[in-house]
Amino acid sequence: MGGRPTRAQRAAITQRRSDAVDLKFAGIDLLTIGSKLAADPSINSDGVAYPQGYGIEGYRKGLEPPSDGRLTELACKDPSKALAERLERLFFGVYRAAIRTGDLQAVDRAVRIIERSSHLLEPGGPHRGLRP
Secondary structure, three states: OOOOOOHHHHHHHHHHHHHHHHHHHOOOOHHHHHHHOEOOOOOOOOOOOOOOOEOHHHHHHOOOOOOHHHHHHHHHHHHHHHHHHHHHHHHHHHHHHHHHHOOHHHHHHHHHHHHHHHHHHOOOOOOOOOOO
16 A cells, blocks of 8 residues: 555545444444455455455455455454544543643543553454454
8 A cells, every 4th residue: 555545545444344243233243244245255254355454455466365364363353443533533522621621520530531442452452342
């Protein structure tokens, strides 16, 4: 891909992450999620190339699709990244309120979001509770 993703690529990645979260919350196992969100139609359970799907760079180069283990690993990372992004959005909203008004409840909420975010960043943290 080389360099920063384009706006369209970022939108597709965000959609893929959202889809991964929805599937995980629906109780779908990580390998099935990985297969559904794979770029290569030969392993994609829908038989189509998922935009910005797992293994997109290799698919574009005509390389072998990701292994089941790699699909599972990628499907595990997406929900964690999506949740971290959501926490970041929440943080900035309550941070502004905490700074602007000095509201102690907003300060407390901001601290709790920071704690949750740091939990996601701990070694092994992003995958805690997401393994099959």
